[in-house]
Amino acid sequence: MKKWECTVCGYIHEGEEPPDECPVCSADKSMFVEVVEEAAPGESTTGQTAESKPAPMVQPSFLLKAYTLASEQIVKHHLHPIMVHTPNGILPMALVFLLITAFFGLPLFETAAFYSLVFVLISMPLVLFTGYEVWQKRYRGTMTSIFKVKIAASIVTVILLFTLIIWRVVQPDITTTASNGRWVFLFLSFVLVGAVGGAGHMGGKLVFGNRKN
Ligand SMILES: [Zn+2]
Known part of the structure; x- marks a missing residue:
């Protein structure tokens, strides 16, 4: 059984497919990512690619x-x-x-x-x-x-x-x-x-x- 996580609220759905709509926050299917259970150390467990933000160039006020x-x-x-x-x-x-x-x-x-x-x-x-x-x-x-x-x-x-x-x-x-x-x-x-x-x-x-x- 696959597991799918809602990236908006964290709800976990079990099934072959993600639900059409999150029952908790009503986000649609596209907001679900598959949860990879046996992830290698250091890898993202949600299957999401980590976003690396560029360092700010100016000093924040x-x-x-x-x-x-x-x-x-x-x-x-x-x-x-x-x-x-x-x-x-x-x-x-x-x-x-x-x-x-x-x-x-x-x-x-x-x-x-x-x-x-x-x-x-x-x-x-x-x-x-x-x-x-x-x-x-x-x-x-x-x-x-x-x-x-x-x-x-x-x-x-x-x-x-x-x-x-x-x-x-x-x-x-x-x-x-x-x-x-x-x-x-x-x-x-x-x-x-x-x-x-x-x-x-x-x-x-x-x-x-x-x-x-
Ligand atoms: Zn949700």
């Missing part, structure tokens, strides 16, 4: 060095999965607080929900930057459908955060008083939680997709 260092640390220390706990942890709580406000009329919960939305928006540049770096470094920036959906979910998240925060600033009593607008506001908050939950689910699939259980 301070900014480039700082960026390279930050980028390495982000991937090495798993800063993206750490950062995504901000939207994925706080937004469901904010939604529950908004529902408590709407159904039980407790304005303190509304205030807490508002500042939670603001805090998550402030954290978003780091969430997106760390995600972008991991995508570029670990998954070589390959634009498969799972990454397209994750990018779309991030865009929806940022747009909804801006919309809800601006709406709440313009109309501070939007969830504390009964109106049709209140239900639209709650619905958008629900979609927001769905967007970050969906992105998180796909991130989990990418990270843990190789595991059988």
